[in-house]
Amino acid sequence: MSTIKDVAKLAGVAPSTVSRVIADSPKISKRTKERVKEIMDELGYYPNVHARNLVNKETNVIGVIMPSASYAPFQNPFFPEVLRGITAQANKDKYGLYLSTGQTEEGIMEEVKEMVYSRRVDGIILLYSTTSDPVIPFLLREKFPFVVIGRPPEDYKDVVSYVNNDNVKAAKMLTEYVLLLKHERIGFIGGRKDAYVTLDHKHGYEQALETAGIEVNPMYFVYHDEVFEGGEQAVIELMAQATPPTALVVADDLMALGVLRMLTSMGYRVPEDISVVSFNNVLMSELSAPPLTTMDIFIYELGFQAATLVREQIAAPPLAAQARIVGHKLVRRSSTSRRIIKESTP
């Protein structure tokens, strides 16, 4: 493994000159540049990143923090898809990606600390946002560049950069669509109760109902983790009631598949007996039976924008918090239909 000194010696110049050639400094003559470069690939020289990072105090690496494996698990296609977006942008800018491996909330906090204090990364992308998470306050206190995907806690709204959808609006629209199909008893199956996205969904759902002049019925809310089983559970709880909903707004496609499955096993037909809508528009939502009507939230774009934003955070003088709102789009498929209003027996 050759060092900058080897190159210098062979090229008959000083190490600093080689360094300047690497940096493509304009102060170096064309001739020497060429000679040095020749030697460099003759030797297959690559700069040692650690030496470099040590003096530069920057790493060109972005830390990506996954939610703890306990909730919102890797199963959910949401994560590969954001990662794909992040990756694409990072690659363009020659940034590397350092992935968190923590399995618990404490484990993750430790990792974040390590990333920050030991200067492992230049900036961080948080792939989740929950109400009580200690990571955001920490990063803020340290004035460390970071971006969260999702909505940050209200208190921090103006000081943290984030990329999000307008989940209130999206949920409102989704609910309104169901209302337009003449449904009135609409169940709401939320995700983790401490995730902001869940609060926002709920909010939008309520707004739509209120606007339509329909009373919000607390018996129609239920919260579960964003996994298949969560959907199954939710259905049991909601449909066991005396007057069960005729339509279901579900926080996540994966959950919705659970919902579908459970409904089917109970003998309900979708969409004839009951309509189902959900969020995310991941690949699977197209493949289910029936294909899901779902709200596309452009997950790839969320990742891509997040990566763009950290880069800006890293470059900029600190504290210029920015927000980016990614759009949403209703994808109509076959899990919804107009409510059949039964003739009242004469």
Place this chain on the structure above:
Amino acid sequence: MSTIKDVAKLAGVAPSTVSRVIADSPKISKRTKERVKEIMDELGYYPNVHARNLVNKETNVIGVIMPSASYAPFQNPFFPEVLRGITAQANKDKYGLYLSTGQTEEGIMEEVKEMVYSRRVDGIILLYSTTSDPVIPFLLREKFPFVVIGRPPEDYKDVVSYVNNDNVKAAKMLTEYVLLLKHERIGFIGGRKDAYVTLDHKHGYEQALETAGIEVNPMYFVYHDEVFEGGEQAVIELMAQATPPTALVVADDLMALGVLRMLTSMGYRVPEDISVVSFNNVLMSELSAPPLTTMDIFIYELGFQAATLVREQIAAPPLAAQARIVGHKLVRRSSTSRRIIKESTP
């Protein structure tokens, strides 16, 4: 940000002493250890990784190389699942994960070189294995610790460490299962033609047929990328024949969903008219209609073992190549049934 010198000064000792405390050297008295440790967390001291990596010549980071985004895309739940396995093991050992972001084959090769030459990582896990890929020969030439998930090229079989399933056996078993259901015209839908796993599947399929005394019909092979659309395409090609297959062995669950979808749209019923089996047993295979009979290959375990192996490769004196074969298990669901033999009209 405090350094080892700050700690030393405040504790009234030399930097080297602090360093020894960090390393928990037995030569340091209990008293000083305690005092130094106190100062350390008073200052919130964390060692600078780059300084450390620079002198230690090791990073405690594992590089993870994804296949180029062009084929075998992130869509496929295979990747999150291996990653989950890798993550779990890496986390236990306090190893970090550095993710490749390359989108093209050349881009990836560049990244690998950079990881190796600039000493960014201690070892590498390759998440794919194709016939002509330049990465494996490169890593071998550099004597760099690495593990491939999948089967390495024949020539390197004894010199590279890998984790794999016995895909020949698995494919044979899967085909035999279909044969036992009395099918005789069995189509084979392979993945990328230059992936070893595809060759192995094909091989196992042929073995099963030969053993059963059934002629291998080249009209019944078809290869496509492991994506939904690949499955759809394949069905068109296979079913357009004069005597189409009555059962299909499909390389991947995701593809199989495409197969299912296309068959359904053509008016075939699965499994009544045609049986479908596939590989991987990813979550979706359980959720499809009908749920897929598929070969579980324990993807999480593949990742976990790969991480274990790189660690050993890193620790060991070079060149002690090891192989680890992970099991497989047939998961019977509802996409298969006994062939209905039509009475010949008298």
Place this chain on the structure above:
DNA sequence: TTGTAAGCGTTATCAA
């Protein structure tokens, strides 16, 4: 335009 030398924050060797 180039070279010299100091410094980045650690660890390891050698003395004390």
Place this chain on the structure above:
DNA sequence: TTGATAACGCTTACAA
């Protein structure tokens, strides 16, 4: 048991 000091490989004033 501890302290000085030289290295690790690079960048960047400052000099030439």
